[in-house]
Amino acid sequence: MRGRDEDTGEFFSPSRSEQRRAALDVLELGEQLAAMTATQLGRLPIPEELLPHIRETQRITSHGARKRQQAFLAKQMRKLDDEVLDAIRDAMSKDGEAARRETAALHRVEALRDALLGDDGDAALTALLAAHPQADRQQLRQLLRNVREERAKNKPPRAFRELFRVLRELLAQDGDASGEEADDAFDGDEGDHG
DSSP states (O other): OOOBOTTTOOBSSOOHHHHHHHHHHHHHHHHHHHTSOHHHHHTSOOOGGGHHHHHHHHHOOSHHHHHHHHHHHHHHHHTSOHHHHHHHHHHHOTTSHHHHHHHHHHHHHHHHHHHHHSTTHHHHHHHHHHHOTTSOHHHHHHHHHHHHHHHHTTOOSHHHHHHHHHHHHHHHHHHHHHHHHHHHHHHHHHHHHO
């Protein structure tokens, strides 16, 4: 029996229906995790102690045994803090905060690449190297030359993609804060070249 607070009339614990809904939500999350590939799981903030249970669920093919293993996986997941489960759900969600941050980071890299390839590319490169002194200036200049040559000769955008990859890694090394600082340096250039 759950009981009530005499002063406020509120229940001390969730109702059985609420507990059941929460348990079914965790079971559904476990089923979604079991359906993912190892690469997809690697991108999620899943605690190490949960991974063997997920792998075991993926391994089992018999319907009844798989249902029992999924129930066991859900039981293990319910032992985790709600914050951990919310972080996993957020990372899986296309509309989640993690997805928004990743999309924003990709847009910053694209804007930076466009600024470097624009009419005022030298100023953009100078600003980038000032914001990221650890950057390989020779590699960046070579990639920029290769991209311009590819465009002039209508070649496949191999160097264009390589430049994107190098810039993404460079901004990821310093974290989001310096990516935003570098972004500020190029805000004025975006409208001219977009």
